[in-house]
Amino acid sequence: MIHFEHVRKQYLGGREALKGVSFAMDQGEMAFLTGRSGAGKSTLLKLVALLERPTSGSIVINNINLAQIRRNAIAEYRRRVGVVFQSPMLLYDRTVFDNVALPLLVSGFLPTEIKRRVQAALDQVGLLDRQSSNPVSLSGGEQQRVGIARAVVSRPAILLADEPTGNLDPKLSEEIMQLFERFNHIGVTVLIASHDIELIKRLDYRTLHLEDGAMAEVVV
Amino acid sequence: MIGTQRKSKRRGATPITEQQTRRNPQASRAASPARSKKERNTLSTNSNSLNQLIRYHRLALSSCIKRLISTPMASFLTLLVLAIALALPAGMQVVLNNAKHLTGELGDSAQISLFLKMHTPEAHAKRVAKTLAERPDIKNVDYISPDQALAEFEHLSGIRLGLATLDENPLPAVLVVYPEASASSVEMMQALLSQLESRPEVDMAQLDLEWVQRLYALVDLAGQAAAVLSLFLVVAVILIVGNTIRLMSQNHLEEIRVSKLVGATDAFVRRPFLYTGALLGLGGALLACGFVLGTSLWLQTPLERLTLLYQSDFSAVTLSAADIFILCFTGLILGVIGARLAVGKFIRQFSL
Ligand SMILES: Nc1ncnc2c1ncn2[C@@H]1O[C@H](COP(=O)(O)OP(=O)(O)OP(=O)(O)O)[C@@H](O)[C@H]1O
Numbered sequence: 001m002i003h004f005e006h007v008r009k010q011y012l013g014g015r016e017a018l019k020g021v022s023f024a025m026d027q028g029e030m031a032f033l034t035g036r037s038g039a040g041k042s043t044l045l046k047l048v049a050l051l052e053r054p055t056s057g058s059i060v061i062n063n064i065n066l067a068q069i070r071r072n073a074i075a076e077y078r079r080r081v082g083v084v085f086q087s088p089m090l091l092y093d094r095t096v097f098d099n100v101a102l103p104l105l106v107s108g109f110l111p112t113e114i115k116r117r118v119q120a121a122l123d124q125v126g127l128l129d130r131q132s133s134n135p136v137s138l139s140g141g142e143q144q145r146v147g148i149a150r151a152v153v154s155r156p157a158i159l160l161a162d163e164p165t166g167n168l169d170p171k172l173s174e175e176i177m178q179l180f181e182r183f184n185h186i187g188v189t190v191l192i193a194s195h196d197i198e199l200i201k202r203l204d205y206r207t208l209h210l211e212d213g214a215m216a217e218v219v220v
Numbered sequence: 221m222i223g224t225q226r227k228s229k230r231r232g233a234t235p236i237t238e239q240q241t242r243r244n245p246q247a248s249r250a251a252s253p254a255r256s257k258k259e260r261n262t263l264s265t266n267s268n269s270l271n272q273l274i275r276y277h278r279l280a281l282s283s284c285i286k287r288l289i290s291t292p293m294a295s296f297l298t299l300l301v302l303a304i305a306l307a308l309p310a311g312m313q314v315v316l317n318n319a320k321h322l323t324g325e326l327g328d329s330a331q332i333s334l335f336l337k338m339h340t341p342e343a344h345a346k347r348v349a350k351t352l353a354e355r356p357d358i359k360n361v362d363y364i365s366p367d368q369a370l371a372e373f374e375h376l377s378g379i380r381l382g383l384a385t386l387d388e389n390p391l392p393a394v395l396v397v398y399p400e401a402s403a404s405s406v407e408m409m410q411a412l413l414s415q416l417e418s419r420p421e422v423d424m425a426q427l428d429l430e431w432v433q434r435l436y437a438l439v440d441l442a443g444q445a446a447a448v449l450s451l452f453l454v455v456a457v458i459l460i461v462g463n464t465i466r467l468m469s470q471n472h473l474e475e476i477r478v479s480k481l482v483g484a485t486d487a488f489v490r491r492p493f494l495y496t497g498a499l500l501g502l503g504g505a506l507l508a509c510g511f512v513l514g515t516s517l518w519l520q521t522p523l524e525r526l527t528l529l530y531q532s533d534f535s536a537v538t539l540s541a542a543d544i545f546i547l548c549f550t551g552l553i554l555g556v557i558g559a560r561l562a563v564g565k566f567i568r569q570f571s572l
């Protein structure tokens with residue numbers, strides 16, 4: 001499902017964030033991505049979601065070589081990958097509902113379908129009763145959950161989460177992880193970047209460890 | 221809730237079509253199971269894409285209106301500036317149309333006087349007048365006998381010569397030729413003049429065209445100046461709309477960034493801005509029409525009174541329905557062009 005081979009990423013005028021990373025994930029697999037701050041976790045997730053292009057190396061997702069996706073097909077690809085961003089990236093000029101609806105709006109869904117799916121997604125993250133609030137009035141953890149609802153609302157085959165439990169208390173972190181597990185059980189490939197060693201140990205999934213831009217797999 | 225995986229296993233490497241099928245469950249359900257999968261996909265994609273396009277445009281229009289309303293003062297001022305920029309060339313066009321109309325009428329009153337040789341018999345002169353009047357480029361010909369000419373002279377000059385004091389009338393008979401309006405251009409009049417002058421019974425032909433010629437030249441010059449000025453104002457309209465859109469897009473940076481992260485195409489991001497440009501251009505044009513119509517209505521009475529002094533049955537012209545349509549269409553197109561230029565450059569910064 002996800003296949004990296006000798007992937008390097010050097011930001012414009014910046015450091016080399018990834019230095020030849022190779023790894024693979026099967027379809028329907030769930031894994032954690034760990035590493036110190038600045039190790040390149042966010043960079044790796046951005047490459048999978050085609051939010052950045054690699055400097056060299058090949059990335060094949062679901063049998064599609066991302067290098068072959070041209071500029072005007074990037075949008076179509078991004079719709080098929082759900083991303084929970086490290087910062088929630090919400091729009092504060094509209095309601096929670098409209099924030100979660102955004103991926104469906106850009107894909108041209110029917111309004112009735114949008115309503116059904118957005119409410120289902122908000123229900124999953126326990127925020128259905130806040131759907132008409134402005135995100136500003138939500139706590140950090142609640143905003144993060146809105147971000148999760150937005151990532152899953154278009155039912156992507158791949159779900160990437162960048163520190164999704166960063167702002168959550170242990171009980172809520174646990175619930176969110178269960179939510180990811182549920183998506184994984186119905187076949188979604190899930191990759192979660194996280195610092196939460198306790199949680200990772202408890203959950204017993206494969207762990208990919210980044211050390212200064214290089215991959216070192218750890219089996220806990 | 222998230223149940224696409226089994227489908228995606230089956231689908232292999234055609235994710236885009238698959239997704240479109242998923243987007244319109246009714247269409248795929250309606251398709252008979254006997255149809256091949258490929259056929260079903262194209263079917264649902266076709267019926268889908270039109271509705272989807274309409275949905276996209278409705279969404280863009282509503283978000284464009286929301287954006288315009290969210291900054292009412294700025295939107296109104298932009299509209300006003302656009303209206304002024306569009307009203308100027310439209311107003312100039314109206315003035316020019318009136319001037320052309322007016323010079324046409326004055327050109328109509330142009331006439332050629334043929335002074336016949338002395339002692340041309342009256343019967344012959346009248347025959348010539350009749351032949352000339354039959355020419356297609358001549359409207360009619362008046363015969364003025366030497367006696368009439370003398371009477372008119374005495375009347376105008378106030379000097380009573382009286383036939384008694386003269387041995388004979390010193391004035392020749394005159395034919396006054398009125399050219400057809402279609403032949404009243406300076407070149408044609410001059411050609412007609414030289415033709416008439418070469419007739420044997422004509423002693424001298426006279427055409428006082430200088431002032432008409434000057435007027436024509438003036439209107440011509442004004443027309444050229446208006447064309448150049450219009451060109452500048454077209455560029456101004458594009459720049460005004462472009463600048464407004466650029467300022468507006470700065471207020472929507474975050475929206476654009478997040479939309480692109482979750483899979484918005486460039487076209488999706490661009491559309492509301494294009495609608496904004498179109499609406500501003502159209503609104504400015506309508507307002508400009510109001511300005512021009514109001515002004516010409518206000519000026520109509522004094523203008524007609526003025527032209528009455530010149531014994532002309534001139535009636536002022538203003539914007540026609542076709543003019544209004546052209547102005548609105550031009551405003552709309554210029555608005556879209558301005559928006560497209562502004563937003564095209566801007567969107568590229570969000571692309572890989
Ligand atoms: N847009 C960018 N431009 C330039 N350099 C960047 C950019 N994004 C990241 N970097 C650099 O790339 C390296 C890896 O960054 P990345 O965000 O992937 O780290 P991370 O593992 O996600 O860290 P954290 O745990 O703090 O989120 C860092 O040194 C960072 O400074």
Ligand SMILES: [Mg+2]
Nearest residue numbers: 041042086162
């Ligand atoms: Mg990070």
